[in-house]
Amino acid sequence: MGEYGTVGGRPSDIQSRPVNVPILDLTRVRQRIATQLDERWRRILDQSSFVLGPEVKEFESAFASWLGVEACAGLGNGTDALILSLRALGLQPGDEVIVPAFSFFATAEVVALLGGKVVFCDVDPETLNLSPADAEARVTERTVGIIGVHLYGRPFDVDALLDLCRRRNLWLLEDAAQAHGAEWKGKRVGGFGQLAAWSFYPTKNLGCFGDGGAVTGNDRALVQHVFNLGNHGQSVRYTHMEIGTNSRLDSLQAAVLNCRLALLDEDNARRGEIACRYHGAFAGVGDLRLIPDPPGVKTVYHQFTVRSSRRDELMAFLKERGIASAVHYPSPLHHQPALKGLVEARDEDLPVSTAAAKEVLCLPVFPELTNDEVAAVSEAVRAFFGA
Ligand SMILES: Cc1ncc(COP(=O)(O)O)c(C=O)c1O
Structure with a gap:
């Protein structure tokens, strides 16, 4: 699915064969939270509080306060978070929405699904985040909004947008x-736009053990509207004010999120530490390009992405040595077959996105990765370039 590549590898494999580095190992996450999670899951089972129970409320309020925003609504997944946000923002068929051409498909898919017109803009050549100047050039009298993606865990230029x-x-x-x-200028993302959509897919920095999502923002009524849309358009039980759907955060998943939110600062710091080691190892190596953090940006390294004209060879070289890597994303969104006929965009109009899809490679970066594994990845990448 989407960005997810291989999710696997076991700690026991890693001990017996030092060079077998997975892109992500969720069994290590499970081990860290097992005791607390078992307790929380037992409580849910004992209370039969499976839907909209106390775990969900606890998570919504903890996540909102951790982000420093007014409100959070738990939802079924990140795609629904985008869809229901667009509905609450009033998107109408034919409305134009500007979307970066380099992202996971859902970012554009949701606009098309609701009958909106996807207008792609290009990304910045350094950060690969949406270019505000290019976005501005695409605004017409039919444009109603912009979906900005904080790609790879790195905030886009919030002030400019x-x-x-x-x-x-x-x-x-x-x-x-x-x-x-x-963070953007010391403030966590998630409260800058009218709304922010979150995914808790298992691979995310804050991931659950299934699907989960949320919407956050500082306009309580708007966030409540999104929540109501995900609860069959009810404001009061059995009074359906508008056509909604069923998209609610599952209690068992909320329990995982409550366990993992408590560790998230520490986990993000560890991702930063690993990134720092990679930056040290890769400076000046071959034609590798690393993504810089512009002033005011704090990245949480959802992905550690390198760029090289020899991307495919590098990936194969690493694979031979037991090191997993992944390409997020192998094609720019305007190449997706599903958008054919819906989007008018040519490679020449989106040169950075088009080139990025041929160059990017994501290396293992997850909090439980050991320093030995980071060293193994670094040495293999350096060896590929003869460094
Ligand atoms: C940028 C982006 N937007 C939206 C989504 C959709 O989230 P979900 O998989 O929870 O539906 C994802 C990934 O999963 C994503 O990476």
């Missing part, structure tokens, strides 16, 4: 699916 949205009277929806804890 907010300024553009204010000047052109557009809403901003943050796709924060990859950026739990990322």
Whole structure:
């Protein structure tokens, strides 16, 4: 699915064969929270509080306060978080929404699903995040909003996008699916746009053990509206004010999130430490390009992404040596077959996104990765380039 590549490998394999580095190992996450999670899951089972129970309420309020935002609504997954946000923001068929051409498919899919017109803009050549200048060039009188993606855990230029949205009277929806804890000028993302959509898919920095999602924001009524849409459009039980759907955060998943939220600062710090080791090892190596953090940006390294003209060879070299890596994403969104006929975009109009898809490679970066594993990845990458 989407960005997810191989999710596997076991600690026992790693002990017996030092060079077998997975892209992610969720069994290590499970081990860290097992006792607390068992307790929480037992309580849910004892109380039969499976849907909209206390675990969900606890998580919504803990996540909102951790982010420093007014409100959070738990939902079924990140895609629904985007869809229901667009509905609450009033998207109408034919409305144009500007979306970066380099992201996971869901970012564009949701606009098309609701009958909106996807207008791709290119990304910045250094950060691979949406380019505010290019977004501005795509605004027309039919544009209603922009979906900004904090790609790979690195915030986009929030000030520039907010300024553009204010000047052109557009809403901003943050796709924060990859950026739990990322900061722009000392403030966590998730409260800058009118709404922010979150995914808790298992691979995320804050992931559950199944599907989960949420919407956050500082307008309580708007967030409540999203929640109501995910609860069959009810404001009061059995009074359905509008056509909604069923998209609620599952209690068992909320329990995982409650356990993992308590560890998230520590986990993000460890990701930063690993990234720092990679930065040290890769400086000046071959034609490798690393993604810089512009001033004011704190990245949470959902992915550690390198760029090379020899990406496919490098990936194969690492694989031979037992090191997993992944390509997020192998094609820009305007190449996706599902959008054919819906989107008018040519490679020449989106050169950075088009080139990035051929160059990017994501290396293992997860909190439980050991320093030996980080060293094994670093040495293999350096060896590929003869460094
Ligand atoms: C940028 C981005 N947006 C949206 C989504 C969709 O989230 P979900 O898989 O929870 O539906 C994802 C990933 O999963 C994502 O990476």
